[in-house]
Amino acid sequence: MSGHRIFSMKFSKVYPLYVQKAERKQRTKGEVDRVICWLTGYDLAELERHIELETDIESFFEQAPAFNPKSALITGVVCGVRVEAVEDPLMQKIRYLDKLVDELAKGKAMESILRE
Template sequence: MKNENLYKLPFANVYPYYIAKAEKKGRTKEELDTIICWLTGYDEKGLQQQLDSKASFENFYTEAPQLNPNISKITGLVCGIRVEEIEDPLMQKIRYLDKLVDELAKGKAMEKILKK
């Protein structure tokens, strides 16, 4: 998928896959939402509004209240690419969330996922 197509894809279309990935490994939707809110600064109401409005990935991140100041502590590989080395800022934000969801699904403690 080209980046432009991904950027226009509604975040709400991918969200159920994030939930399924977490729940398949015994984690919860609430834990996933905590991670998303930690990363983007949305509260539960704001996140739900983004889902209900079918905001694109681009708008989801553009309208995010405030990216977490510890975002640079998210490191590692997603799809064989180091997230900290991705040059496209929007793609990097998308992959940061992918990395956090991967860590959740691998059973990592929430404190470590949230870089506390």
């Protein structure tokens, strides 16, 4: 594995943080799952399997069956960095997911989050 330390983190450690962030703002785990599945192409069973297997983040994104082509429409700032300007492809995918969960927690409509 190369680069950032987050690449080797287990997705199962980050996932509950996404759910907690959403739930604090009266959104649901199901909505977080929908956003993750939309972005990665995983179905719910595959998502749960990766969580149970404690897949690292790098493998989670590399094994994504169909990364959504509409992800290029995700723009904005996460942790002070513009997601569309992130040069490392893996880090950009991670930031895309961070941004989608942020939008969910901020109360945006699901249609808007999923770029419909």
